[in-house]
Amino acid sequence: MSKETISQIKEHLQKINQLDDPYIQLISADSRKGVQTAIGQFKRRIIRQQEAQAAFKNRFKYEKHYWQSGCKYVAGMDEVGRGPLAGPVVTCAVILNADFNLVGVTDSKQLTRHERENLYLKIVDEAEEVSIAVNDAPVIDKLNIYAATQDAMIRAVNQLHHRPDHLIVDAVPLKINIPQTTLIKGDQKSISVAAASIVAKEYRDHLMRDYDYVYPGYGFAQNMGYGTKEHLMGLESLGATPIHRRSFNPVPKYLK
Known part of the structure; x- marks a missing residue:
């Protein structure tokens, strides 16, 4: 003993x-x-x-494949906010290097708020580069949500200091002159897409919590603009705010 x-x-x-x-x-x-x-x-x-x-x-296999194929910079891309009735769509492009070792980086929806916040700060600190682009409700209403998402993603890429040699994109193919791989549920399959999903979600969640102070009564800090019961009750009693998407039902019913 x-x-x-x-x-x-x-x-x-x-x-x-x-x-x-x-x-x-x-x-x-x-x-x-x-x-x-x-x-x-x-x-x-x-x-x-x-x-x-x-x-x-x-989840690093795609990045390693393209690095071994001669690509120096590989950017993972994701978006957050295509479904809500209010607030922007936020897109993010993240370029990682081979030394990146944040094992906890995975699909942002599988993480707690505390885990996402911690990883968000570490990703921004350890990534080769991070770029965020946002399209607000008026742009979404003008272009439609799919086109607004593509537009923001392309701007996120074009804002990068390092021009990517290859893109790994979650579900949304882009009209841009860069080779790309489009993955369904890419945030579960690619570490750079997962990192982009965490950064985009944290960025958007912080925006929506700020909007909750500006437009109280809708529960934006909790529902992030999605059509929850509290949100719909706020629409019915208070009407639509400037951040509501006029092209999303049932928002038109509550325009004043």
């Missing part, structure tokens, strides 16, 4: 990142229930980390 206390063993296990570490073999014969529980928790933690690392590497 190990002479260490259970607390000391737990502390030691926090410093180990390999299932085959000799220390595990050393303490495995310790019959104390607390030690065996700690070993089980350690193994589950390491397995989760290994699975996350493997998934991260898999």
Whole structure:
């Protein structure tokens, strides 16, 4: 039996990142229930980390393929805000390098608000380059949401200091003279698209929380402009705001 206390063993296990570490073999014969529980928790933690690392590497396969094909700059692109009744559509282009190692970067919809906020700051800090472009409600009404999204995506690309050699785009093909790969659910398949989705969502969510102060009564800080019950009740009692999309039903019913 190990002479260490259970607390000391737990502390030691926090410093180990390999299932085959000799220390595990050393303490495995310790019959104390607390030690065996700690070993089980350690193994589950390491397995989760290994699975996350493997998934991260898999989401980097498109970028690595294009880098190996001679592309120096590969930009991942995504958008947020095509469906809401109010607020802008926000698009983002992110260029990463081979040293990027934020394993937690994945589809923004799978992350908590706290996780997205932390990753947003780290992505902006660690990415080779990040570019954001926005089209507001009047532009959306003028062009239609699909065309407004494409327009903003193209501007995000053109604003980049480094001209991409290849684009990886989530679902929306772009009329731009750059080779591109369009992926359905790209934020689950490409790490740079996932990074772009996190940045775009955080940027838009902050905008909508600011709009909640300017236009109270619609619940923008919670629903981000989507047509929730609270939002529809606000439309019915207060009418439409300047950030509402006139071309989206049922907004026209509430124009004053």
